[in-house]
Amino acid sequence: MKTFSEMIRLLEGTSDSIQKINLISGYLTSEKNDKDRVWAIGLLLGIRPTGIIPVKKMRQWCIGHVGIPIWLYDFSHQITGDHAETIGLMVASEVQNNNLYLHNWIEKIQQVQKAQDDQIRELVMHAWSSLENDSVYIFNKLITGQFRIKISKNIIVEAVCKTTGQDINAVSYHLMKDWHPDQIYWQQLFNFENSESRISNPYPFSKIYAIHSEEVETITPEQWVALWLWDGIRCQLIVRKGEIHIRTMGEELITNKLPEFGFLQGGYGDFVIEGVMVSWIGDKPIDSEKLLARMSRKYITKKVFQSIPAVFIAEDLLEEEMADIRFESYEERRSRLKNLMARINNPNVLLSPLIEFNDRFALAYHRNKARETGAIGLILKKKTAKQRADIVPEEIWEWKNEPYTIDAVLIYAHRSLIRGNHFFSDFTFALWDGDNLIPVAKAFSGLGDDEIIEISAWIKSHKIESFGPCGECPSGLSIRTFI
C-alpha cells in the first residue's frame, strides 16, 4: 500500500509529464505484487471501486476518534481543503503494523459495500489505526469513491512501455480494452505472448460477502445450495499440461509446501479447482494455525506430515481441459466437479458436501451445528451463480458462526494513544480462579466512540490506582467480550 500512496503523493505534486512517467514506471518496477500493479493502473485510468460512505460521515467518525471539537476539525480542513487528507493527517498511526496490499484494502472495501454502518465503521477504524498518513488518505479517497487523479492515458501507456519494454501500440490496445482489475492478471494484461506464466495462473478467487440477517430470508432450497465454510487457506489447485501448481488468494505459490498433491500430475486430466486447504484428522479439520505453522517451516519431517496432513476440500471447478467454465452455472460446474472427484478418489482431496435444508430455519440450525463439523459457518451459493469476481455479490454469501462470549473482569485500562489521554481504549481482562484474578486477554478494538466515552467516564470515577498510562480498576465492572 505504501509504495502506491507514495507514488500518488509525488504524482499529485508534479505537473511534469516526464516526471510522471518516471514515477509510474518506478512504481511498476518496484512493486512486486501483480494484483497491486493491475489495480494501480486501473485506478490511474479512472477505474475505481464505488464509494460506500459519504465524506460527512467520515468527518463525524474522525472527530470522535481523535477526540477534538468539530470547529477545530473544520478549521484544519480549511487549511488542507481536502477531507481525506485532513483525516489522514489527524488519525494516521506512527507504528505501521500493517502490510496489507492495496488490492487487499480494495477487497475489504468491496466486501462491506452492502454492510451495515457499524461494519463499515470497523473497517475504517482498522485502516485508520494501522496505516501511515499517505495511505490513510488513499484509503479515505477509495472508500468515499473520491479517488480521482488526472493522468492522461498516454502517460500511463508510456510508463508501462518503459517498464515492460513492449510496443506502444500493443500496450495501448490492451489498456483500452474493456477490462476490470478484479478480473484480469498482470500477465494477461501485459505479457501478451508469454504463455509460460499462464500455466500457473489462478483465476480471480470468488468473493464471499457476509450475509445480513434480513437477506437470510431470501435463501430458498430451490435456488440455493449450502456448503460448510471451512477455516483454512483458500487456494486453487491448478493442473495444466499435467503439471500442478497451488496458489493462494494472495497469489502465493505454495506447491512445494504441499507434496501430498503431486499425485494429481498424472492421469486425471487438466483442471483448476477452487477450495480450502485444511489439515484433517479423523472426521474433521484441526486448528488452521497448525497447517500455517507447518507451511512456514523450511523442512518438513515425516512426523509432521503424519500429525498435520494437508487435505484439500474442493468447492468449485473453474477450468476443465483448458476450457474456462466460470460462466456456466454453479450447478453445472458442481456436477462436473463431482465426476472429477469420483475419478480422483483420494483421501487428500475431498468434495465439500452439500448441506441439505428445507427452509431457512433448517439453515440456522446447521449454522449452529457448524462447530461440530469443524466448520466456522456456512457458504450459501446460488445454483445459477457464475464465478465472477467483480460483481453480483448477491450470489454467494458467508454466514459465520456466532462468536463465543465470556464474562470477564476488567483489571487494567490503558489510556488511548490515538484518541488522547482522556480516553481509555485498551483493556486487560481477567478471570477468577478461586480468590485470584488471572489475566487472560487484552482487547483493543470493537468499541464505538460512544462506548469508549461511556467506559472512560466510568473508569475515571471508579479507578483505584493509576500508574503511568494505566488505571487500575476495582473489580466492579465485568464486560462481555467476544472471542
Added chain:
Amino acid sequence: MVRFTDKGIYCIPGDFYIDPWRRVDKAVITHAHSDHARSGHSQYITVKESIPIMKFRLGSFIKVCGYSYGESFTIRGVKVSFHPAGHIIGSAQVRLEYKGEIWVVSGDYKLENDGISEPFEPVKCHTFITESTFGLPIFRWQPQQNVISDINQWWKSNAENGIVSVIAAYSLGKAQRLLYNLDLSIGQIYTHAAIENIHNILRLQGYKLVEGHISENKLKTQNFTGSLVLAPPAAIGSAWTEKFGIFEEATVSGWMAVKSIRKKRNATRGFVLSDHADWEGLNSAIQFTGADKIYVTHGYSEIYAKFLREERYDADVVKTEFSGDDESGLISERMDE
C-alpha cells in the same frame, strides 16, 4: 508580573523584554532566529551557546551577556534562568520567578531530541507562554529517524541514477540537523556559503560539522553527481543550482505535511521534519509545565487558545505582532524559523 506591550513581552518588576521586536534597553533573547533576536537593543541577555551566532548575525559590537542553561541570575529582584528548548543549538525557554510566582516563556521549541540541539526540558510554572506554529491536529510528526531514513533513501536512489540531490534547509537549525543525522556513507554533502558561514562559527564552539563549502571555483569545475547539496530556500531555483547539472530538489519542513502547501511552494518532494513542536508536542509540553494559565503566541494562536479553553485551561492569546497573522485561516507563508 508580565505585560504584553507593543514592544513585546515585558517583565514589569525586572524592567526587561523577552524577544522584543522594537528597540529596548534590556532584551532577554530565547534564540538567534531573526524573528526573535532583532537588532538595535542596548543590551542582550541570552544563553552562552547562542552568543557567537547572535554576534555574527547582529554585529560583533552588540553588548551581550551570556548564562549557562539552568544557571539563575537576578534582574531587579526577578530570578531569571534559561532552560533548553530543543529548537536549535542554543535555544532556550526563559523562566522568571518573582515573589513565588513563576512564568515560563517557551520561545520556539520541540520535544524530540534531534541529536544536536540541547534537548527540551519541561519546566514547572504557574503561567506558560507557548508558541503555536503547528497548533492544529493535522500537524503530527513522525519520529526523526523515520524521516531521516526516507531522505537517505531518496538521496541513495538519486545517487544511483546519477542525479544530484538538493535540499532546501534553513541555515540555522535544519541544515545542522540534517548534516548531523544523514548517512554520510551515501556520498558527499556540500553546503551553500550561507550555511557554511554558520558552520564555521559552530565548529569553533566544538560542533563536529563536516566541511562542505562550495567555492565559486568548485562550482565551475566539480562534478557533483551522487552528492547532496544543502542550500537555503532562497538559493534554490536560482542560477546557483543550475550548475549542478541534473538535480532533484526536496524541501524539508513541517509545512510539507499539507498537499496544498507543497503545491503552492512547488515542492514535488517534501519531507515532513520540523524544529517546532507538533500538535501532540504542544499539548504534552503544556501538561508537563503544570501551568493553569496559558498564553499562546506565534502561530495558530486564536485557534489553539480556544482549544485549550475547551480543555479547561485558562488560556489567552498574546496580542503581539506575531499573533494574528493566521487568524484569517489562511495558510501562513511564515518561515519555519
